[in-house]
Amino acid sequence: MKKRFNVLLLAAILVLSFALSACSSSSSDNKSTEATKGTEATKSTEAPKPADKLIKVGVVNNPPSESGYREANVKDMEAVFSKDNGYELKTAYSLKNDEQLQAAQGFITDGVEYLLISAAETTGWDEVLKKAKEAGIKVYLFDRMIDVSEDLYEAAVVSDMAKEGDTAVQWLLDQKLDEYNVIHIQGAMGSDAQIGRTGALDKQFESGKMNKVVQQTATWDEAEAKKIVETVINSGKDFNVIYAENDGMAKGAVAALDEAGIKHGVGEKVIVMGFDCNKWALRELLAQKWNYDGQCSPFQAQIISDIIQGKKTVTDKKIINEEKGFDAKTLTQADIDTYGLGE
Amino acid sequence: MSKKAAKKGFTAGLGQLTIPLVAIAILVIFNLIRDPSFFSIEIKHNIDGNSVLAGNLITVINGASELAILAMGMTLVTAACGGQDISVGAAAAIAGSVFVKVLKSGASINAGTVILAFLLACIVAMIFGAFNGTLVAVFNIQPMIATLILYTCGRSIAYWINGGATPTVDSGIVKAIGGFIPGVPIPTPVIIVVVMAIIFKLLFHFTSLELLTQSVGINGSAARLNGINPTFIKLLSFIILGVCVSVAGCIGVGRLGLINHETLLLDVEMDTILAVAIGGNNLGGGKFKILGSIIGAYVIQTLTITLYAMNVSSTDVKAYKAIVIILLVVIGSPVVKKKFEKFMAGRASKKAASEAKGA
Numbered sequence A: 001m002k003k004r005f006n007v008l009l010l011a012a013i014l015v016l017s018f019a020l021s022a023c024s025s026s027s028s029d030n031k032s033t034e035a036t037k038g039t040e041a042t043k044s045t046e047a048p049k050p051a052d053k054l055i056k057v058g059v060v061n062n063p064p065s066e067s068g069y070r071e072a073n074v075k076d077m078e079a080v081f082s083k084d085n086g087y088e089l090k091t092a093y094s095l096k097n098d099e100q101l102q103a104a105q106g107f108i109t110d111g112v113e114y115l116l117i118s119a120a121e122t123t124g125w126d127e128v129l130k131k132a133k134e135a136g137i138k139v140y141l142f143d144r145m146i147d148v149s150e151d152l153y154e155a156a157v158v159s160d161m162a163k164e165g166d167t168a169v170q171w172l173l174d175q176k177l178d179e180y181n182v183i184h185i186q187g188a189m190g191s192d193a194q195i196g197r198t199g200a201l202d203k204q205f206e207s208g209k210m211n212k213v214v215q216q217t218a219t220w221d222e223a224e225a226k227k228i229v230e231t232v233i234n235s236g237k238d239f240n241v242i243y244a245e246n247d248g249m250a251k252g253a254v255a256a257l258d259e260a261g262i263k264h265g266v267g268e269k270v271i272v273m274g275f276d277c278n279k280w281a282l283r284e285l286l287a288q289k290w291n292y293d294g295q296c297s298p299f300q301a302q303i304i305s306d307i308i309q310g311k312k313t314v315t316d317k318k319i320i321n322e323e324k325g326f327d328a329k330t331l332t333q334a335d336i337d338t339y340g341l342g343e
Numbered sequence B: 001m002s003k004k005a006a007k008k009g010f011t012a013g014l015g016q017l018t019i020p021l022v023a024i025a026i027l028v029i030f031n032l033i034r035d036p037s038f039f040s041i042e043i044k045h046n047i048d049g050n051s052v053l054a055g056n057l058i059t060v061i062n063g064a065s066e067l068a069i070l071a072m073g074m075t076l077v078t079a080a081c082g083g084q085d086i087s088v089g090a091a092a093a094i095a096g097s098v099f100v101k102v103l104k105s106g107a108s109i110n111a112g113t114v115i116l117a118f119l120l121a122c123i124v125a126m127i128f129g130a131f132n133g134t135l136v137a138v139f140n141i142q143p144m145i146a147t148l149i150l151y152t153c154g155r156s157i158a159y160w161i162n163g164g165a166t167p168t169v170d171s172g173i174v175k176a177i178g179g180f181i182p183g184v185p186i187p188t189p190v191i192i193v194v195v196m197a198i199i200f201k202l203l204f205h206f207t208s209l210e211l212l213t214q215s216v217g218i219n220g221s222a223a224r225l226n227g228i229n230p231t232f233i234k235l236l237s238f239i240i241l242g243v244c245v246s247v248a249g250c251i252g253v254g255r256l257g258l259i260n261h262e263t264l265l266l267d268v269e270m271d272t273i274l275a276v277a278i279g280g281n282n283l284g285g286g287k288f289k290i291l292g293s294i295i296g297a298y299v300i301q302t303l304t305i306t307l308y309a310m311n312v313s314s315t316d317v318k319a320y321k322a323i324v325i326i327l328l329v330v331i332g333s334p335v336v337k338k339k340f341e342k343f344m345a346g347r348a349s350k351k352a353a354s355e356a357k358g359a
Helices: A002-046 A068-080 A097-110 A126-134 A161-174 A192-207 A222-235 A247-260 A279-286 A301-308 A333-339 B002-034 B056-063 B065-081 B088-105 B111-137 B143-162 B172-178 B188-206 B209-218 B220-225 B230-256 B268-278 B290-309 B317-332 B334-358
Strands: A055-061 A087-093 A114-117 A138-143 A155-158 A181-186 A211-217 A241-244 A271-275 A292-295 A318-320 A324-327 B042-045 B051-054
Touching: A055 A068, A055 A097, A068 A087, A068 A301, A087 A097, A097 A114, A097 A126, A126 A138, A138 A301, A155 A301, A161 A192, A161 A241, A161 A271, A161 A292, A161 A324, A181 A192, A181 A222, A181 A247, A192 A211, A211 A222, A222 A247, A222 B056, A222 B230, A222 B290, A241 A247, A247 A271, A247 A279, A247 B051, A247 B230, A279 A292, A279 A324, A279 A333, A324 A333, B002 B268, B002 B290, B002 B317, B056 B065, B056 B188, B056 B290, B065 B088, B065 B188, B065 B209, B065 B230, B065 B268, B065 B290, B088 B111, B088 B143, B088 B230, B088 B268, B111 B143, B111 B172, B111 B230, B172 B188, B172 B230, B188 B209, B188 B230, B188 B290, B209 B220, B209 B230, B220 B230, B268 B290, B268 B317, B290 B317, B317 B334
Parallel strands: A055 A087, A055 A114, A114 A138, A138 A155, A155 A318, A181 A211, A181 A241, A241 A271, A271 A292
Antiparallel strands: A292 A324, B042 B051
């Protein structure tokens, strides 16, 4: 009897949770449509002059919770496509391709003028983009490419991960060390960032310009990176460069150096290199404890805005976003405020 | 007769610990042959000028701390519920995030705020433990399925607490939790493991928790008929695991002074369950030995560090780890154990027979 009651209770909870989740998703939908309605209403009341007409932009993106990169990316979009800059921005965030497709569909029916997409998956976008073209909506891709024919979009502003690695390795070569003994800590194997950042360094290992002391993946895990560096220190092998494929792992590596009393940073024995340009990492650079931080730039909004406003013309549809790399010797507080991610 | 029984009890007790002890011995011997300097311990001066112990052995013992602490709690859950909690990594991320959140919300970080932050992290982790425990104990859901919920959403919850990115904490006290207390050459996490182990020992000594947990694990209905409340014992085991989770989470934060909700104790749940299994505990519940799980944790860590020291290519590490673990688990399985016992018994009887003949 009691068991049956428990089963019933469980079923009730399941149903309730489904209902709640359905509710929450639909309520958020409502919210977004309400919000857009709200902006439309305010627009109609406060924009009697046609000169003040806002450019309607729909952005389909991944949610800011995905990563520090995405958080900065979303904030940048919101800052550039603001009302003050003459835009009316509608946003939809999802990690799922089908939800993104629905959102894009919704923006097309809403009658946006420009559609900006960072797709969750590279496939399945043909239909929607064709519809957008029929409706006269101009499509821009940012951050990620989509597998469609080039005439379905105006331009794609993307990062070149390989170039990012090359920039960092070129910086390292410019340091003109007598010897390069590198501890290479990799990210999750197979991710875009890992492949790009590893590729450039691998070329140097192959050509013999740099010596590989160790090359291990810490799967973006700070603590694992620390263990790897500790093991190298324990083995007594000599090294003078730490090339970590993100800031967190560089911090883990530095923790191991600190514990062993090995000096690092500008003018010291070990050069520390990280990626991502988190604000806290850039502060380490400013304190001269690290030497270099590379960034896969999340700032594509200004380029797209410039194209929309006719300030920039598109010659090649694939626009490679300029990658930044910061040297501790030249970094300023202003750079941290503008380009740093997070807090 | 009684002497014989005592002897049998002794060998049976050691029986559970045989596999992990042999495994660790083999790893040690392997490393000694490979590189005798593997186990050298040096005293180094760290950046703050403190003298600290360093060496691969220290890296292993220090690095396994979180795993060992989680394995203690997991053993209890396994014994009581006959299943495992796969959400410990996610829950540790939540506890760590709460820890950092509290530390960052105060004006300055001192011993008081660190203790407060730890207690709050503990309470939050215990609440999540109680949530898992309720699903398992009250609703009789398979532990792995029940904890799958928190496993899936835990790191998102951790994200909400600090709003993304990777907040950093710059404080000497927090650093000391994950590193070294000034003047003490032994890594703090190792000290914490010892303290936790002593607490468990005292808990089992002064309460009948061990006996109650075993009886619930072996047969819940029989336990109930004997006046034990299985629901309460199961719930309690999850809450105790919650405490372990928050301790592990706070150590994880202390190691680097930063919380990354995505990578803090990533994939630790599987290593924890492995530690319990290597420790010779029955994953179906019942009798257990926490010491076995702790040794299991050090086996896993020794294996990992050995592979790093051998400079095994990063893509191959997991495969090698898997091979060793398959061997350990198969050798420790009841089927092999029974076969082995039979073989030994057969030999003994043969020997006895030949001796009898000789006489």
